[in-house]
Amino acid sequence: xxxxxxxxxxxxxxxxxxxxxxxxxxxxxxxxxxxxxxxxxxxxxxxxxxxxxxxxxxxxxxxxxxxxxxxxxxxxxxxxxxxxxxxxxxxxxxxxxxxxxxxxxxxxxxxxxxxxxxxxxxxxxxxxxxxxxxxxxxxxxxxxxxxxxxxxxxxxxxxxxxxxxxxxxxxxxxxxxxxxxxxxxxxxxxxxxxxxxxxxxxxxxxxxxxxxxxxxxxxxxxxxxxxxxxxxxxxxxxxxxxxxxxxxxxxxxxxxxxxxxxxxxxxxxxxxxxxxxxxxxxxxxxxxxxxxxxxxxxxxxxxxxxxx
Numbered sequence: 001x002x003x004x005x006x007x008x009x010x011x012x013x014x015x016x017x018x019x020x021x022x023x024x025x026x027x028x029x030x031x032x033x034x035x036x037x038x039x040x041x042x043x044x045x046x047x048x049x050x051x052x053x054x055x056x057x058x059x060x061x062x063x064x065x066x067x068x069x070x071x072x073x074x075x076x077x078x079x080x081x082x083x084x085x086x087x088x089x090x091x092x093x094x095x096x097x098x099x100x101x102x103x104x105x106x107x108x109x110x111x112x113x114x115x116x117x118x119x120x121x122x123x124x125x126x127x128x129x130x131x132x133x134x135x136x137x138x139x140x141x142x143x144x145x146x147x148x149x150x151x152x153x154x155x156x157x158x159x160x161x162x163x164x165x166x167x168x169x170x171x172x173x174x175x176x177x178x179x180x181x182x183x184x185x186x187x188x189x190x191x192x193x194x195x196x197x198x199x200x201x202x203x204x205x206x207x208x209x210x211x212x213x214x215x216x217x218x219x220x221x222x223x224x225x226x227x228x229x230x231x232x233x234x235x236x237x238x239x240x241x242x243x244x245x246x247x248x249x250x251x252x253x254x255x256x257x258x259x260x261x262x263x264x265x266x267x268x269x270x271x272x273x274x275x276x277x278x279x280x281x282x283x284x285x286x287x288x289x290x291x292x293x294x295x296x297x298x299x300x301x302x303x304x305x306x307x308x
Contacts, residue, residue: 003035003103005083006145008075010042012065012089014049015255019090019230022259024054026093032100032308038081042071066165068138069157069183073168076149084148086157086183088139090227092263098223101304102142105199109297113196114187116141117203117220118281118288121184130176133191134198134283138183139226151190157183191285199297202279205270211244219270221280222305227254 007027011020020041027039039058043050044065051060063074072086083103093099102115116136121127127135138157154172156163163169174192176185190196207217207227216228229236229243230251236242253262273279280291280298291298 001034003083003100003107004038004081005035005085005099005103005142006038006040006075006079006081007085007087007099008040008042008071008079009087009089010044010068010071011050012044014045014047016045016089016230017049017053018255018259019227020050020054022092022263023087023089024058025259030093030096030098032096034308035099035103036081037099038079040075040078042075044071064165067159067162069159069186070162070166072138072148072157072183073152073166076145076152079145079149081145084143084145086138086141087224088226088230090230091139092225092227093223094219094225095223095305096308097305100308101223101301102201104304105297105301106142106144108300109197109199111196112199112282113147113190114141114143114198115201116198118198118200118283122187127184127188130188131192132286133188134200134285134288135184135187136198136200139228140220140224141183147195151186151195155185155189157186160185191283194285197285198283199301200281200283201301202276203273204276204279206273207250207266207269207271208246209244210242210247212242215273216243216247217250217266217270218273221276221301225266227251 041054041058041060043060043062054060061074105112105115114136117140119135119137122133122135155170155174156168158166174189176188201221203218203220205219206215209215218226282289282291293299
């Protein structure tokens with residue numbers, strides 16, 4: 001059986017083309033015989049550079065830069081895969097099963113709606129007052145395309161205050177008046193509507209820590225590397241204070257050197273964060289359950305990473 005996955009990659013700033021090249025090259029490198037992919041580059045740079053370089057091989061969807069969730073909504077309008085993945089431009093696939101294993105979860109476990117990495121945003125007091133839910137972030141979220149498309153039409157993945165800019169009018173009358181970025185509102189909607197469980201994979205390595213924003217350069221269940229904060233120039237006034245010299249060093253190298261020369265140093269510098277054994281979780285709409293090798297889902301996911 002072959003699975004077709006539509007991969008939406010938003011790019012906001014022209015200088016992020018370095019990340020995009022690395023992302024695309026690793027997508028091409030880490031293939032799987034049972035997965036076919038449709039790459040949708042959501043180009044918000046306002047230039048022709050992305051289309052000129054990638055338009056011949058991939059679907060380049062040019063759009064205005066509105067917010068982090070808007071490219072997800074737009075990509076779902078053209079996605080032709082049975083499954084949909086939102087993937088930040090600064091994510092680098094690291095494993096041949098980076099698409100296969102999460103999609104196998106959705107294929108077998110029909111009561112699971114999302115696979116990705118929980119971020120903890122749902123624990124923020126401004127969000128928590130709107131009820132209990134579990135947040136899988138836009139930077140790595142696998143879903144069945146039709147379910148993602150339904151959520152997009154009902155409430156959208158973009159921020160509510162940006163709906164007029166996108167000419168978007170939701171179907172659902174869904175009350176969640178908080179500062180919602182990265183699909184927070186959409187995640188809450190799926191839980192409130194009882195649409196399914198959510199599987200959070202592990203964060204097992206990191207490149208370093210920022211001063212105020214948490215870890216950066218995280219490795220997600222040995223499948224994907226995510227740099228984090230790469231397009232932060234428009235919302236962080238003092239990068240040295242907020243992000244720190246270590247982050248700025250790596251970001252400068254990535255943007256000034258050939259990524260193939262930086263990547264081995266990144267891999268060498270990665271440090272353990274959590275053991276996978278302790279960082280896979282399942283959310284059933286009511287509570288978060290830590291998974292162990294005694295759980296079927298844990299065993300299946302580990303096995304699927306070795307297939308193909």
